[in-house]
Amino acid sequence: MGRSGYMTGVISPAICKLDRLSTIIIADWKAISGKIPTCITTLSFLRVLDLVGNQFSGPIPYNIGRLHRLTVLNFADNQINGVIPSSIVQMSALMHLDLRSNRITGEIPTEFGNLKMLSRALLSRNLISGSIPSSISKIYRLADLDLSVNQLSGTIPESFGRMPVLSTLNLDMNKISGQIPTTLLSGSGLSILNLSRNALEGRIPDVFGERSYFTALDLSYNNLKGPVPKSLSSASYVGHLDLSHNHLCGPIPTGSPFNHLEASSFMNNDCLCGSPLKRCT
Numbered sequence: 001m002g003r004s005g006y007m008t009g010v011i012s013p014a015i016c017k018l019d020r021l022s023t024i025i026i027a028d029w030k031a032i033s034g035k036i037p038t039c040i041t042t043l044s045f046l047r048v049l050d051l052v053g054n055q056f057s058g059p060i061p062y063n064i065g066r067l068h069r070l071t072v073l074n075f076a077d078n079q080i081n082g083v084i085p086s087s088i089v090q091m092s093a094l095m096h097l098d099l100r101s102n103r104i105t106g107e108i109p110t111e112f113g114n115l116k117m118l119s120r121a122l123l124s125r126n127l128i129s130g131s132i133p134s135s136i137s138k139i140y141r142l143a144d145l146d147l148s149v150n151q152l153s154g155t156i157p158e159s160f161g162r163m164p165v166l167s168t169l170n171l172d173m174n175k176i177s178g179q180i181p182t183t184l185l186s187g188s189g190l191s192i193l194n195l196s197r198n199a200l201e202g203r204i205p206d207v208f209g210e211r212s213y214f215t216a217l218d219l220s221y222n223n224l225k226g227p228v229p230k231s232l233s234s235a236s237y238v239g240h241l242d243l244s245h246n247h248l249c250g251p252i253p254t255g256s257p258f259n260h261l262e263a264s265s266f267m268n269n270d271c272l273c274g275s276p277l278k279r280c281t
Helices: 013-017 038-042 086-090 134-138 158-162 230-234
Strands: 007-009 023-025 030-035 048-050 055-058 072-074 079-083 096-098 103-105 120-122 144-146 168-170 192-194 201-203 213-218 223-226 237-242 247-251 271-273
Touching: 013 038, 134 158
Parallel strands: 007 030, 023 048, 030 055, 048 072, 055 079, 072 096, 079 103, 096 120, 120 144, 144 168, 168 192, 192 213, 201 223, 213 237, 223 247, 247 271
Antiparallel strands: none
């Protein structure tokens, strides 16, 4: 099927009689609804299951982990509720998981790190709670992790900064506390790091260096205190930087990247001064 248009209806369980089926794409039809037939987990040859952009409701089939050949699972932009089934960690071939913009509750399965082939895990805009499983850091190929706009709490696993190919980490708009792991800033390979709108505290680690390359670094709307790290000026690149709405204090360092940043990057802190804010007295 094509990837746009408008169509109503449901998935008939009769689809499960097509026992050699390898691909199901019912994407962006806006109004296909009903539950995902549980029998879909018997389609052992299935490699792609893409239902993005419809109105599917009900839970993810509890035994979804039976789909050992599945490489793409995309249920984004639907009305799916319930928890992420613990059996999902048995999907040993899964490379792309997208559950964004649903009504999923409960916690991320503890053994999520068993998904060894995963390169993208996109779970944003749900109602997921609990802590972030440290086992995620065992996923060698993971490049893009988006857990933003959920109800996650606890701390950021320190091991995230040692993941070899992780380039995008979005944890914004959760209830995450504790301090920022130094490994995330010192040159782990991350280029997009968004930790904004959480309850992070303590100082911003002063550990930036020539291996730190950030196209976007957003730490705004937290409870961070202390100075702006001087070592930021030794980062090889910092494009977008937002440290606003914290409790930072002291003079803003000079030189790159600070000479290309606007006041909005630093506003609403306790007592920052210097360009691009008012002069220090």
